[in-house]
Amino acid sequence: MSGQGGKLAGKVAIVTGAASGIGEAIAALYLEEGARVVVSDLPGGGLAERFGSRADARVVEIDVTADEAPARLVQAAVGEFGGLDVLVNNAGIAMGKAFEETTDAEFDRIMGVNVRAVFRLSREAVPALKARGGGSIVNLASIMSGTGGPMLSAYATSKHAVLGLSRGMAVDLGKYGIRVNALQPGSIWTGMSRPFMNDPAFREYWEKKAPLGRIGDPEDVAVVALFLATDAARFVSGAGIAIDGAAGVNF
Numbered sequence: 001m002s003g004q005g006g007k008l009a010g011k012v013a014i015v016t017g018a019a020s021g022i023g024e025a026i027a028a029l030y031l032e033e034g035a036r037v038v039v040s041d042l043p044g045g046g047l048a049e050r051f052g053s054r055a056d057a058r059v060v061e062i063d064v065t066a067d068e069a070p071a072r073l074v075q076a077a078v079g080e081f082g083g084l085d086v087l088v089n090n091a092g093i094a095m096g097k098a099f100e101e102t103t104d105a106e107f108d109r110i111m112g113v114n115v116r117a118v119f120r121l122s123r124e125a126v127p128a129l130k131a132r133g134g135g136s137i138v139n140l141a142s143i144m145s146g147t148g149g150p151m152l153s154a155y156a157t158s159k160h161a162v163l164g165l166s167r168g169m170a171v172d173l174g175k176y177g178i179r180v181n182a183l184q185p186g187s188i189w190t191g192m193s194r195p196f197m198n199d200p201a202f203r204e205y206w207e208k209k210a211p212l213g214r215i216g217d218p219e220d221v222a223v224v225a226l227f228l229a230t231d232a233a234r235f236v237s238g239a240g241i242a243i244d245g246a247a248g249v250n251f
């Protein structure tokens with residue numbers, strides 16, 4: 001499905017972290033379904049090569065933690081495409097490090113990218129979403145939003161915070177018709193997980209942990225992000241949605 005007839009025809013979205021993995025899959029699916037999309041990622045990550053030639057995509061290369069990032073991104077959507085309906089806060093970083101070795105700078109960086117930038121960009125997006133009579137914010141939380149994991153204390157902290165932030169935003173923004181939900185993927189094949197997955201024991205653990213018997217693909221997450229962007233999800237807000245092959249409930 002594409003263009004006029006797509007499920008997102010007429011909608012404008014921002015997707016951060018769109019150069020690779022889950023964000024790239026979400027941006028590609030939104031475009032395929034007729035949305036116009038501001039795609040964003042760090043400079044030099046291949047974003048312009050991937051999406052730059054499309055009339056329905058605008059590339060904004062910026063670090064989401066930059067002071068000016070929220071205004072740049074929302075202005076790109078409103079200025080180039082006339083408004084904003086969907087914000088996908090996907091950009092994120094992971095770090096495998098023992099708790100007692102994690103430095104202040106590492107902790108602050110992971111919270112800055114995974115949490116503070118989500119807070120700031122969402123706040124900036126509210127007036128534009130209100131101006132359309134409502135919209136959808138989709139935040140990338142994690143299976144680690146509800147549990148811990150070895151070498152992942154800072155990451156798990158940040159993803160618990162994303163889930164809490166999403167719930168708080170859903171409560172405060174409901175009166176504007178703005179829905180806010182958190183996606184909680186399990187282990188998904190991307191650049192983020194590949195270094196962990198190179199350890200056969202780690203990979204086998206996650207394949208066995210998921211009763212559906214495999215590691216997920218970015219497209220498994222993108223289809224849920226598509227649903228949340230459509231009006232079919234009109235009464236879904238404040239949810240944390242597991243996309244993990246039941247790994248999170250398999251003890």
Ligand SMILES: NC(=O)c1ccc[n+]([C@@H]2O[C@H](COP(=O)([O-])OP(=O)(O)OC[C@H]3O[C@@H](n4cnc5c(N)ncnc54)[C@H](O)[C@@H]3O)[C@@H](O)[C@H]2O)c1
Binds near residue numbers: 017019023093113
């Ligand atoms: N892969 C998994 O198993 C998994 C599981 C649960 C949740 N997640 C979450 O999904 C989201 C996407 O991760 P992914 O697995 O696709 O990883 P990825 O590394 O493939 O993609 C993340 C993207 O975010 C971008 N990014 C990182 N820091 C940035 C910054 N400061 N400014 C702008 N862009 C930045 C990266 O350049 C990259 O393109 C993340 O929030 C991640 O925590 C991933």
